[in-house]
Amino acid sequence: MVDVFSGRLLVSKDGRSVDPEEALQNKVVGLYFSAGWCSPCRDFTPVLCDFYTELLEETEPPAPFEVVFISSDHSAEEMVGYMHAMHGDWLALPFHDPYKHDLKKKYNITAIPKLVIVKQTGEVITDKGRKQIRDKGPSCFRNWLAGADIFQNFSS
Numbered sequence: 324m325v326d327v328f329s330g331r332l333l334v335s336k337d338g339r340s341v342d343p344e345e346a347l348q349n350k351v352v353g354l355y356f357s358a359g360w361c362s363p364c365r366d367f368t369p370v371l372c373d374f375y376t377e378l379l380e381e382t383e384p385p386a387p388f389e390v391v392f393i394s395s396d397h398s399a400e401e402m403v404g405y406m407h408a409m410h411g412d413w414l415a416l417p418f419h420d421p422y423k424h425d426l427k428k429k430y431n432i433t434a435i436p437k438l439v440i441v442k443q444t445g446e447v448i449t450d451k452g453r454k455q456i457r458d459k460g461p462s463c464f465r466n467w468l469a470g471a472d473i474f475q476n477f478s479s
Contacts, residue, residue, distance in 0.1 A: 327445035332417070351442075351464070359409070361436065376411060393427070
């Protein structure tokens with residue numbers, strides 16, 4: 324993820340700045356393009372929360388998975404409110420970072436919600452993360468991991 328978020332900081336749900344190189348190293352990353360005003364987003368976000376919780380809190384060792392939220396909210400306040408109300412304990416690109424527009428272009432985001440699963444290089448494993456989670460639940464993570472080319476000892 325060094326390539327994708329190089330020279331940037333991410334923020335945690337509680338507002339702390341996080342170094343993406345450290346937080347995302349050796350993980351499969353879901354880039355979650357979403358917004359609080361979007362009803363399909365509000366419908367999918369709890370599903371993503373459950374998926375995230377199951378992979379990170381209910382497996383031993385925790386799955387090498389992280390979500391980075393890229394907001395399409397109308398204001399920083401809306402983004403923070405949405406994160407506090409509905410999100411899991413995942414990371415986000417700061418609201419005022421113009422890089423979100425580059426990411427939307429790079430990953431061809433034309434509608435939200437969109438969950439793009441990427442390798443450490445930023446290369447796409449699948450742009451159908453939302454559908455795969457809905458259809459297969461946590462078992463889809465194994466396929467993502469196989470495509471991620473990262474060292475791991477995760478088994479589910």
